[in-house]
Amino acid sequence: MNEPMRRILIVLPMYGGSLPIGRYCGQALRILGHVVEYFEAPGFHSAFSALKTLRVGTDRLDYLENSLLQVVSQAVLAKVEAFAPDLVLAMAQAPLSRQALKRLQRDKVPTAMWFVEDHEVFPYWKAFAPLYDTFAVIQKGNFPACLSEVGQPNAFYLPLAADPSVHHPLSLSPLERRKYGSELSFVGAGYPNRRLAFRQLINYDLRIWGNDWDGEYLLTPFLQRNGQRIDTDEVVRIFNASTININLHSSVRPGTLIAGGDFVNPRTFELAACGAFQLVDRRTLLPELFTADELAVFDSMSGLLQAVEHYRANPEARAEIAARGRARVLAEHTYVHRMDTLMAHLQSLMSPKTGDPSWLEEIPSDLREDLDRLLVKLGLNPSASFQDVVCAVRGQGGRLGRLETAILFLDEWKKQYTPKRPEK
């Protein structure tokens, strides 16, 4: 890692697709040697959901929901105050109000949003984008110009990725293959274009996994677990167990089966990282991410049907494409790659690192070995500042060891008896 170690607060959304992505980002940043803490917004979701069970007037519910979101925003600010991050990285739907973002601007806390959504579907970015220092997006086209128009000149393209520690090939038992496998498979929500498209696949051994498929009677026999949400661990098993994974990007445009949009969804990278074979619909940004022999692409419904016929009969071709796709992901499309890019882009926004790694020289020699082991355990590099170590120790749960406790004790001692708190 070339960049200095940073303290990063990742503000997760309460729920939704960007939630696991936020966690993958945190894991990647830790691999890169940064100190990461999460703002665990999912913990507040149950309170938010409870409001919807009140059976009160809509005005009152609206007021209560906004009030709760303000409280959650205040909680983020409190976390920022306590953790003193070099960067606040917010994922799409992160509960940061405009007021909170203005406060962070005033306090000169660098903020970045990774907007992993389709800007044409979700237009709310216009009100929030100018309040972030940097806005990372998964689309190109006119989106950067649109962002500039609303007052966000510092946008940049950051495609999605996979986390190989989560998305990887599995050796499945025959029982697991029966449980999760099929000739054709799809994991995801029942968007209109998918409903229309998959009606033409009902003559195959098809399994559909995921939610929001209600009312789709023709596909009901193929829907698994009554449309329950499938957790990531099982999704990876399904990817691995399926002969052909259909990856059809969502579209809400009526009558459009193959959207032909620009951004590439996370499933593309995740399937490839699993070494699983996929048929993915063409996206304008796909060629710069994968070559033609790394992914099998279709442009139309008839093209999908032809590809299914072709590849179901050619296991070697499937295996070769899948292997090349996985190799490309590992080489260029992991969240570690993305976070490395993000941090390089943000370097100029963050204050110069003024930590003092010389504190390590003052550690008694008999403790050095223990401390080195602790730094490895915490995922910190040997030049970590004292405050970074304190943050990482404090972020651990449960009962701490003797050295960790002594480090927290020394930090408190310094705060109590040293007039000015040391620079982080």
Added chain:
Amino acid sequence: MQREAAGTLPGPRARYLVIQLARFGDLIQTKRLLVSLMACGEVHLLVDRSLTALARLAFPGVRVHGISAHGTHGPAILGLVHDDLQELQAHQFHRIYNLNYSGLNFALASLFPVDQVRGYRLAHGQRVVDAWPAQVMRWTKVRTTRGLNLVDVWGLYADQPVEPERVNPAASAGGIGLGVVMAGQNARRSVPPRVLAPLVHAASKRIGHGPILLLGAGAERRAAAELRAALPGSLRGAVRDLVGKTSWADLFEVVGGLGLLLSPDTGTMHLAAHLGVPVMAFFLSSAWCHETGPYGTGHLVLQAMATCAPCLETGSCPNGVLCRNVFSEPGLLRYVSGQDVAQFPPHVAAMASTVDSLGVCFRPDAGIDPFMEERQSFRAAVARIAGIPGPAPCSVPLDESWIQERDWMLPQTLRGRANE
């Protein structure tokens, strides 16, 4: 309030750790908790390294551990603390009483399972204050009408606190001579030599004979010399200046042999109470006898009762510490000397210590305490919250402004236990 299930209480040989990282006086004031716990099991006490000898002298049945907690140890303490913690880790404690609201205490809590720590805990990096100390902190926001002695605050952490009269011996003037403590930790709580000298003169008349022993830290040598110079010539020959010259063992021996100790709110004052030596204390500024008065029966506190008292020692005094002036009042000095006083001066009261079922309390021996009845109602309420028999409330209704919505809405558990 839910009581802790009896089945979860530690057995008869439970092992407890009490963490007391504050200073001399606080250490002595931990006594009720320590004595209560000793009745139930093995008690360990963690104090600053500089106080281990004192702790061993004061609490011979307790296993004392030291840690480099105070500022005097300098910042290169990581290795020392690491070694200190090894000793603690060697024991399996059933419960840890972490008594001080300090970052150091929160840090130490992380060494233990979070559900075994009482007082101040660290849960997944989050500081958590138990219900009992949080409640006590709220009470201190209005100090005049309330007041729970710190010995009782800590003592009531115990599941079965010993009766107040079993904590310290009743004051008994069996010794010889007058001890004079020059100053306390906070300068505003002390009086200058010119004010102290008449008090010493009067107190020496009260006990009638014996030496006058000046006690204090080395920084008070000059004040001791000034005091000696300010005393009447007839007394100067009786003065023995021990300021800055006593070890903890010396202090124990000297204080234990006194007939009376004259002192502001100091650790030595608490030591005298610990030993059953009568105390005549003078409390002013932020010092409030209902919170930190000498524990046990038979002590006296000359409590300044200015309308602004007790104040906060963190803020500067806009009145030039006028509460100090009452200690020069002729009527007060006559009282100190043991003479009858027809008219006790205003803005000061001589408060005598006694105990009720909750703990130590102070009632006027001379002068007026306008909040006595209200405090009585307060103490009755505190006893109910603490789950022990308490004094009967009096007719003055209790000020209930300290009750918060969270007390009603969140599950509460008995003394010191967390809001689970």
